[in-house]
Amino acid sequence: MKQKTIAVIVMTMALLACQNQSTTSNTIDTNKTTIDSIQSLATYLTGCYEYNVGQDTIRLTLKVNGTNVSGELFYDMYEKDKSRGTLDGLLKDSIIETNYAFNSEGMDSDAEVIFKFKNDSLYMGEGPQGVKDGKGVFLDKSKIQFTAAFRKIKCP
Numbered sequence: 001m002k003q004k005t006i007a008v009i010v011m012t013m014a015l016l017a018c019q020n021q022s023t024t025s026n027t028i029d030t031n032k033t034t035i036d037s038i039q040s041l042a043t044y045l046t047g048c049y050e051y052n053v054g055q056d057t058i059r060l061t062l063k064v065n066g067t068n069v070s071g072e073l074f075y076d077m078y079e080k081d082k083s084r085g086t087l088d089g090l091l092k093d094s095i096i097e098t099n100y101a102f103n104s105e106g107m108d109s110d111a112e113v114i115f116k117f118k119n120d121s122l123y124m125g126e127g128p129q130g131v132k133d134g135k136g137v138f139l140d141k142s143k144i145q146f147t148a149a150f151r152k153i154k155c156p
Helices: 002-045
Strands: 047-053 056-065 068-076 083-092 095-104 107-118 121-126 129-132 135-138 145-153
Touching: 002 056, 002 083, 056 083, 056 145, 068 095, 107 145
Parallel strands: 107 135
Antiparallel strands: 047 056, 047 145, 056 068, 068 083, 083 095, 095 107, 107 121, 121 145, 129 135
């Protein structure tokens, strides 16, 4: 009876050990898949984009390396100030949060610009903005709406 109990305990421990190895292996695979997914998204997002409404055009060039994002943004708004500058930020999940350092009419400025990747498109965030420490920022990120859909274009 005592040997049967020991045998059952040993078999149970062996079974649990096998299950734990399997779980550990799956966790590693899941992390690798997540890393692969991030890199795939980064590769997909890298490129040039354009948004047109009437005579207004916004052009965007993105370079995504893992979670680091850099690029250029150019606003060409009809009968309004144009601006051109650089983006520097991070990709987290499907959100790209950047600092836009730009020049408009001879003035250097900084502003927060946020994009979201959804349904195979890149959308620019719009919402109430203010100024904090001399930089344009979103006042409440929970109120950002992503409605301006950029189309991917061939880079010049």
